[in-house]
Amino acid sequence: MWCNVGFANDMGKIEDIKINGISIGDNLLDHFSKQTLIQNKELLSARTQSNKLFYMSKVGDWVFHYESNERVGMTEKTNYRIIGIYGLTKCDVRKKFFDKDKIFDVMTSCIKNDETKEHIDKLISYPFSKIESDNIIVKEDGSLSYDINYTSSGCHNDNVSINFFSKLKFSDSYNKPEITFVLISRELDQILLNKYC
Numbered sequence: 001m002w003c004n005v006g007f008a009n010d011m012g013k014i015e016d017i018k019i020n021g022i023s024i025g026d027n028l029l030d031h032f033s034k035q036t037l038i039q040n041k042e043l044l045s046a047r048t049q050s051n052k053l054f055y056m057s058k059v060g061d062w063v064f065h066y067e068s069n070e071r072v073g074m075t076e077k078t079n080y081r082i083i084g085i086y087g088l089t090k091c092d093v094r095k096k097f098f099d100k101d102k103i104f105d106v107m108t109s110c111i112k113n114d115e116t117k118e119h120i121d122k123l124i125s126y127p128f129s130k131i132e133s134d135n136i137i138v139k140e141d142g143s144l145s146y147d148i149n150y151t152s153s154g155c156h157n158d159n160v161s162i163n164f165f166s167k168l169k170f171s172d173s174y175n176k177p178e179i180t181f182v183l184i185s186r187e188l189d190q191i192l193l194n195k196y197c
Helices: 033-038 098-115 116-122 186-196
Strands: 041-047 052-059 064-067 082-091 097-099 130-133 145-151 158-167 168-171 174-175 177-185
Touching: 033 052, 041 186, 064 186, 082 098, 082 186, 097 098, 098 145, 098 174, 116 130, 116 145, 116 177, 177 186
Parallel strands: none
Antiparallel strands: 041 052, 052 064, 064 082, 082 177, 097 174, 130 145, 145 158, 158 177, 168 174
């Protein structure tokens, strides 16, 4: 899936980032059919006191977290308000596999030239802090990884992360590098902390 990042005039907000034309706060039903979303839909959290339901749906290599206003007998328009996006794309290189002596150059070029990463870097500003890997890291399983994380301040944070990685396919070759983009709103951050911590 091709990534296209859009700009906004008001800098420094996670809602400013558009990936494939989709951003935090959008109605997911403006981008996908209800049928597509319910095929891989899971309940993430239910807040009975405030009558809020949060779900997670997978569409291809992308996962969306959203709040649904859908209720029995409702008359208003259905809204699946996006609170988190997780997506996967591949670096723009022709080959599927690379030798060990070439993969570091390919990864470095991908990190340096990825337009989505550059646009996110321009859109995200104060109060976000940025932590970026110094070098490409070789993990225990032989895979390669490079991380960039942006975090806002506060008890619960807006988080944006970009991870470049390549898996060791055989003893001497690596997969085409892939890029993971994660956008987590403060609201989703609070839900995930309550659910898993």
